[in-house]
Amino acid sequence: xxxxxxxxxxxxxxxxxxxxxxxxxxxxxxxxxxxxxxxxxxxxxxxxxxxxxxxxxxxxxxxxxxxxxxxxxxxxxxxxxxxxxxxxxxxxxxxxxxxxxxxxxxxxxxxxxxxxxxxxxxxxxxxxxxxxxxxxxxxxxxxxxxxxxxxxxxxxxxxxxxxxxxxxxxxxxxxxxxxxxxxxxxxxxxxxxxxxxxxxxxxxxxxxxxxxxxxxxxxxxxxxxxxxxxxxxxxxxxxxxxxxxxxxxxxxxxxxxxxxxxxxxxxxxxxxxxxxxxxxxxxxxxxxxxxxxxxxxxxxxxxxxxxxxxxxxxxxxxxxxxxxxxxxxxxxxxxxxxxxxxxxxxxxxxxxxxxxxxxxxxxxxxxxxxxxxxxxxxxxxxxxxxxxxxxxxxxxxxxxxxxxxxxxxxxxxxxxxxxxxxxxxxxxxxxxxxxxxxxxxxxxxxxxxxxxxxxxxxxxxxxxxxxxxxxxxxxxxxxxxxxxxxxxxxxxxxxxx
Amino acid sequence: xxxxxxxxxxxxxxxxxxxxxxxxxxxxxxxxxxxxxxxxxxxxxxxxxxxxxxxxxxxxxxxxxxxxxxxxxxxxxxxxxxxxxxxxxxxxxxxxxxxxxxxxxxxxxxxxxxxxxxxxxxxxxxxxxxxxxxxxxxxxxxxxxxxxxxxxxxxxxxxxxxxxxxxxxxxxxxxxxxxxxxxxxxxxxxxxxxxxxxxxxxxxxxxxxxxxxxxxxxxxxxxxxxxxxxxxxxx
Numbered sequence: 001x002x003x004x005x006x007x008x009x010x011x012x013x014x015x016x017x018x019x020x021x022x023x024x025x026x027x028x029x030x031x032x033x034x035x036x037x038x039x040x041x042x043x044x045x046x047x048x049x050x051x052x053x054x055x056x057x058x059x060x061x062x063x064x065x066x067x068x069x070x071x072x073x074x075x076x077x078x079x080x081x082x083x084x085x086x087x088x089x090x091x092x093x094x095x096x097x098x099x100x101x102x103x104x105x106x107x108x109x110x111x112x113x114x115x116x117x118x119x120x121x122x123x124x125x126x127x128x129x130x131x132x133x134x135x136x137x138x139x140x141x142x143x144x145x146x147x148x149x150x151x152x153x154x155x156x157x158x159x160x161x162x163x164x165x166x167x168x169x170x171x172x173x174x175x176x177x178x179x180x181x182x183x184x185x186x187x188x189x190x191x192x193x194x195x196x197x198x199x200x201x202x203x204x205x206x207x208x209x210x211x212x213x214x215x216x217x218x219x220x221x222x223x224x225x226x227x228x229x230x231x232x233x234x235x236x237x238x239x240x241x242x243x244x245x246x247x248x249x250x251x252x253x254x255x256x257x258x259x260x261x262x263x264x265x266x267x268x269x270x271x272x273x274x275x276x277x278x279x280x281x282x283x284x285x286x287x288x289x290x291x292x293x294x295x296x297x298x299x300x301x302x303x304x305x306x307x308x309x310x311x312x313x314x315x316x317x318x319x320x321x322x323x324x325x326x327x328x329x330x331x332x333x334x335x336x337x338x339x340x341x342x343x344x345x346x347x348x349x350x351x352x353x354x355x356x357x358x359x360x361x362x363x364x365x366x367x368x369x370x371x372x373x374x375x376x377x378x379x380x381x382x383x384x385x386x387x388x389x390x391x392x393x394x395x396x397x398x399x400x401x402x403x404x405x406x407x408x409x410x411x412x413x414x415x416x417x418x419x420x421x422x423x424x425x426x427x428x429x430x431x432x433x434x435x436x437x438x439x440x441x442x443x444x445x446x447x448x449x450x451x452x453x454x455x456x457x458x459x460x461x462x463x464x465x466x467x468x469x470x471x472x473x474x475x476x477x478x479x480x481x482x483x484x485x486x487x488x489x490x491x492x493x494x495x496x497x
Numbered sequence: 498x499x500x501x502x503x504x505x506x507x508x509x510x511x512x513x514x515x516x517x518x519x520x521x522x523x524x525x526x527x528x529x530x531x532x533x534x535x536x537x538x539x540x541x542x543x544x545x546x547x548x549x550x551x552x553x554x555x556x557x558x559x560x561x562x563x564x565x566x567x568x569x570x571x572x573x574x575x576x577x578x579x580x581x582x583x584x585x586x587x588x589x590x591x592x593x594x595x596x597x598x599x600x601x602x603x604x605x606x607x608x609x610x611x612x613x614x615x616x617x618x619x620x621x622x623x624x625x626x627x628x629x630x631x632x633x634x635x636x637x638x639x640x641x642x643x644x645x646x647x648x649x650x651x652x653x654x655x656x657x658x659x660x661x662x663x664x665x666x667x668x669x670x671x672x673x674x675x676x677x678x679x680x681x682x683x684x685x686x687x688x689x690x691x692x693x694x695x696x697x698x699x700x701x702x703x704x705x706x707x708x709x710x711x712x713x714x715x716x717x718x719x720x721x722x723x724x725x726x727x728x729x730x731x732x
Contacts, residue, residue, distance in 0.1 A: 265598040272583070272594065279585040279627065341548055342581035346598060347570040414585060415629070485550035495580070 003107065010098075010111050033428065042127045049131030056136075065136040066149065070208035071201045073153070074192070076125065077160045078185050084121070084164040109238050113230055116165060122157045129153050137212060145212040148219075152211025155222035162229025169233070169240050175285060269349075269356030276335060280414035283328070283335060290323040291367070298371050301380060308380070314439045317381055320368035321393040325361035326434050329401045330427045332357065333480075337411030337491030344488065351477040354405060358469055362394045388442070388455035388462070395465025396458075397434055399472050404430060406479045409490025498572060498650040498683050499524040500545070504554035507540055507707070514540040515707040517554075522685065522700075524650075527677050529698030529715070530687040531724060537707035538687040539577060542655050545685075546575050558651060571599070574649035576640035576657070584629035588621040588639045591628060595643045606646055613642050616668040633660040641669060645676060652676070652684045658693050666690075670697050691728070695721045703727060 001009070056065035098108055129150055138146040163181070170177035191199055210218035257274065260267035277283050297316045301307045307316060336343060336353070343349045369390050375381040407426055438458075446454030465472075480487070500522040507515040515537045522528050530538050543549045545556045547563045555562050558569040575581070583591055596606035610622075620635055621642075628639055637660045644652060652673075658666045674697055677684055688694045694701060701720050703711040711727070713720045 265600065268594050268597045271590075272586075275585055275590075339580055339583045341546075341577065342583060344548060345546055345570060345573070345575055345581065346595075347567045349598060352598065488548060492580070 006103065006107070007111055010108070011115065014112075014115070033425075042124075045125070045127035046131055049128040050135065052132060053136035064140055066133070066140075066212070067205050067209065069132065069136075071205045073156065073204050073208060074188055077156060078189075080125070080157060080160050081164050081181060081185070084161065085168070105238065109234055113162075113165075113233055113237070116161060117158050117226065117230070119161075122161050123154065125153065125157060126150070141212055144214060148214045149208065149212040152208055152218060152222060155219070155226060159222070159225035159229050162226065162233055165233050166229065166236060169236050172240065175288060265352055266356055266359075269352050270360055272353075273356050273360040276414075280335070282412070282414055286328065287324065290327060294320045294323050294368060294371060298375065302374055302378065310443070311439065313381060314385075314442055317372060317385065317389050318435070318438055320372060321365060321389050322397060322434055324364045324367060326393070326397055326401050327431065329357070329361060329398070330404060330431045330434075331408065331412055332402060332405045333408045333487075334410055334412040335414055337409070337495060338414055340411075340488055340491045344484065348477075350480055351474065354402065354473050354477055354480075355470075358398060358402070358473060361398065362466075365390055365394055382451065382455075384452055384455040384459075385442075388458035389438075391462025391466065392438060392458040393462070395462030395467075397438065399465050399469075401430060401434060402473070402476055405476055406483055409487040409494075411491045411495045498559050500651065500683060500685075501557040502545075502554070503557070505541075505544060505551055505556065506553040507537075507544060507549065507551055513537075513707045515544060515551075517541070517707070517709055520702070520709055520712075522683055524683055525677070525681040526700055527673070527684040527686065527698050529694035529701040530685060530704060531689070531691065531694055531701060532687075532704035533728075536704040538704055539655050540707070541704070542575070542577055542653050542685070542687065545653060546573070546577070548577075569651075572650040573653070574644035574647060574651070575653040576637075576644040577653070577655040579636060579640075581640055581643075582628050582636060585627055587625060587627060588631075588635075588642075589623065591639060592643060592646060595646055599647050601647060609646065609648065610642070613645075613672070616665060616672060617642065618665070634662060634665065637661060638665065645672075648680060648682075650680070650682050652682055654684075654686050656688055657686055658688055658690045666693060673697055691721060691724050695724070 052069070053065040056063075056068045133146045133150055137149050141149075167177060167181050170180065192201070207218065207221075211222070257271050260270050263270065277287050297307070297319060301313065301316050307313065333340075343353065369386065372381060372386050376383050376386050404427060442454070442458060445457050448454065449456070502517050502520040504519070505515055505517045506513075530541070532538050540549065544551050545563065547556075551564070555564060557563070558573065561569045563569050583594070586594065592606065592610060593603075596603070617638055621631075621639060628636060631639065637657070641654060641657055644654060654673075657669055657673075661669065670693060673684060673686070676682060686694065686698065695715060695718060698720075699714075699716045701711075701713040701715050701724070702709045703713065703724070711723070713723055
C-alpha cells in the first residue's frame with residue numbers, strides 16, 4: 001500500500017469513527033441539528049456577504065467595502081478560534097488507535113495535521129467571503145485579486161486553526177493554558193480599543209490588501225504563519241500522542257471529606273458528586289469554564305454599562321444561577337451511565353443519588369449568590385431580585401430539570417472530549433427553556449406587581465419547591481424505576497467502551 | 498437463599514439469548530455456569546440481577562421476584578463487568594462507598610477486607626490510584642471484593658477468573674469455597690475455565706443458545722470429562 005492509499009484509508013476511518021460513534025449513531029436529532037445549524041449559519045453568512053458590500057460602501061464614504069472588512073480580520077479570527085473548541089479534536093487523540101500498527105508515527109501526524117489544515121471547517125467563512133468578494137473585490141480589482149484576497153483569508157484561517165490545535169493540546173496538559181489565547185487575544189483587543197485610534201486597523205487592512213494585489217511577500221507571510229503553526233503542532237502533538245497512550249493519573253492525596261460522614265449514605269453520595277466533578281476532565285472543564293463565564297459576565301456588568309438593559313441584567317443573573325448547576329443537570333444521569341449497572345444493583349441507590357444531586361447543586365448556588373452580591377451593593381441588581389432567582393432556581397428550575405433523570409439514557413464520557421455529539425433533543429429544548437422562560441416570568445411579575453413585590457411569587461414558588469423536594473424526588477425515582485430497562489439499555493448502547 | 502428460574506425467555510431480535518423453563522438453585526449451593534461465547538451466560542446473570550427485562554418469565558430469590566422489588570439487592574452481591582465499578586474512585590474509596598451506603602460499620606467491612614489481603618497482593622489498598630488506571634486484573638479484583646464485601650447471601654460472578662494471574666485465580670477459588678462454607682451463601686460463577694469451574698462447583702449447568710442443555714452433578718468432581726467431551730464435540 002503506498003502512502004496515498006494509506007492516506008485515503010486513514011481519512012475514511014476517521015470519517016467512520018465520527019459517524020459510527022455509539023453516541024452519535026443513536027442520536028438522530030443531533031445529526032439533524034448539526035446539519036440544520038450548519039445550513040442556518042451558512043445562510044446567514046451568505047446573506048451578510050451579499051448585503052454588506054452595499055451597506056459598508058454607504059457607511060464608510062470613499063473606503064472600499066473590503067478594506068473595512070479587512071480591518072476587522074483579527075476579530076473574525078478571534079471568533080473563529082473560540083468556536084473551534086466546540087467542534088475540533090486534536091490529532092494526538094485521533095492517532096492513538098494506530099500506534100501499534102506498522103505505520104510511521106510521523107506519517108500519521110502529517111496525515112492528521114494536513115487534514116486539520118485542509119478541513120472544510122477552515123473554509124466555512126467562504127460562505128461569507130465568496131459573495132462578499134464577488135461583489136466588493138472583483139468589480140474594483142478584477143478576478144485575480146478576488147482569488148488572491150480569498151486565498152489570503154483562507155491561509156489566515158488555516159494558521160488560526162493550527163494556533164487552536166496548539167492551545168488545545170496544551171490545555172490537555174493543564175487547563176491553565178487556556179490563558180494563552182486569552183492573553184494574546186486580550187492584548188490585541190486592548191491595542192485596538194484603548195488608544196484613541198485603533199492602531200491595528202490600518203496594518204490589518206494593508207496586509208489583506210497585499211493579498212488582493214498578489215504581492216508574493218503577503219503569501220509568503222501567510223505560508224510562514226502556517227508553517228510555524230504546523231511545525232509547532234507536529235513537535236508538540238507527537239510527544240502528546242505518547243502521553244495519550246501512556247496516560248496515567250495518580251492522585252496525590254485522596255481527600256476523605258470526613259465532614260460528610262455524619263450524613264451516612266447520603267454523605268457518600270455527596271462525596272461521589274464532588275469527586276465526579278473534580279476527577280473527570282470532561283466534567284471538571286465544563287464546571288470551570290462555566291465558572292469563568294459567570295465571573296466574566298458579572299465583571300462586565302459591574303465594570304461597564306454595556307449590559308445595563310433590563311433584559312441583559314436578568315439574563316446575566318439567570319445565567320449565573322443556571323450555569324453551574326442546571327447546565328450540568330440537563331445531562332443528569334448521563335455520566336452515571338458509565339457505572340449504571342453498579343448503581344442499579346444497590347437498593348434505592350438512585351433515589352439517594354438524586355437527593356445528593358439536589359443538595360449538592362443547591363449548595364453550588366451559594367457561589368452565584370455571593371458572586372452577584374457586589375452587583376447588589378452597587379445597585380445594579382436588587383437584593384430581592386438576587387434572592388428570588390436563588391430560590392426560584394433551586395425550587396422551580398431544579399424540579400423541572402430533574403425530570404430529565406427519568407428520560408436521559410445516553411452515557412456521556414467522563415474523561416474524554418466528545419465534540420458535537422452530546423445531548424439530545426429533549427435536553428437541548430429544556431436547556432433553552434431554562435435560559436429564557438424564567439426571565440419572561442420575572443418580567444411579567446415585575447410588570448404586574450412592581451420592582452419589589454414582583455419578586456414575591458418567584459420566592460414563594462421557589463420555597464415551595466424546596467420544601468417539597470423529597471416528594472418530587474421520590475416521584476422522579478419511581479418513574480425512573482418504571483423506565484429502568486429502557487434507560488439501562490440506552491446507557492449500555494451509548495457507552496464508549 | 499434459593500433461586501428459582503421460571504419460564505425465563507429473552508430474545509435479542511431473532512436470536513434467543515435465554516430460554517429456560519424451570520431451574521432451581523438450592524440455598525447454599527455453588528453453581529458453575531459454562532458455555533461457549535454467546536451461549537447466554539452474562540444475559541442470564543443480567544436477568545437474575547434485573548438489569549435487563551425478560552420477555553417472559555421471572556427469577557425468584559427466595560420468594561422475591563427480582564423485577565418487582567429491590568429488597569433482594571440487600572442480600573445480593575454481583576460483579577459482571579466494569580460497568581459495576583465507579584472508576585474515578587480509588588479502590589479504598591469504592592469499598593468504603595459500597596459498605597457505607599449499605600450501612601455497614603467501618604470496622605466490620607475493614608476486618609472482612611483483611612481476608613482479601615493475599616488476593617489483593619498489596620496492589621489495591623492505600624495506593625491512591627484511581628480504578629480506571631488499574632490493570633484489567635486489578636479491576637477484576639476490585640469488582641469481586643466489592644461484590645463479597647457485604648457478605649451477601651447470593652453471590653453472582655461473571656468470569657471471575659478472567660485477567661487474574663495464576664496465584665490470584667487460586668486465591669479466589671479458595672476464598673469462594675471458604676465463603677460458601679462459612680456463610681452458606683448461594684454462589685453462581687460463570688467461566689470458560691473448566692478446571693476452575695469443576696474445582697469449586699458441586700453442580701454445573703451447561704448453557705447452549707440460551708438453553709441449559711445439561712445439569713451436571715459434580716459432587717464427585719467428575720464433570721471435567723463430560724465437559725471436555727462436549728467442548729471437543731462442538732469444536
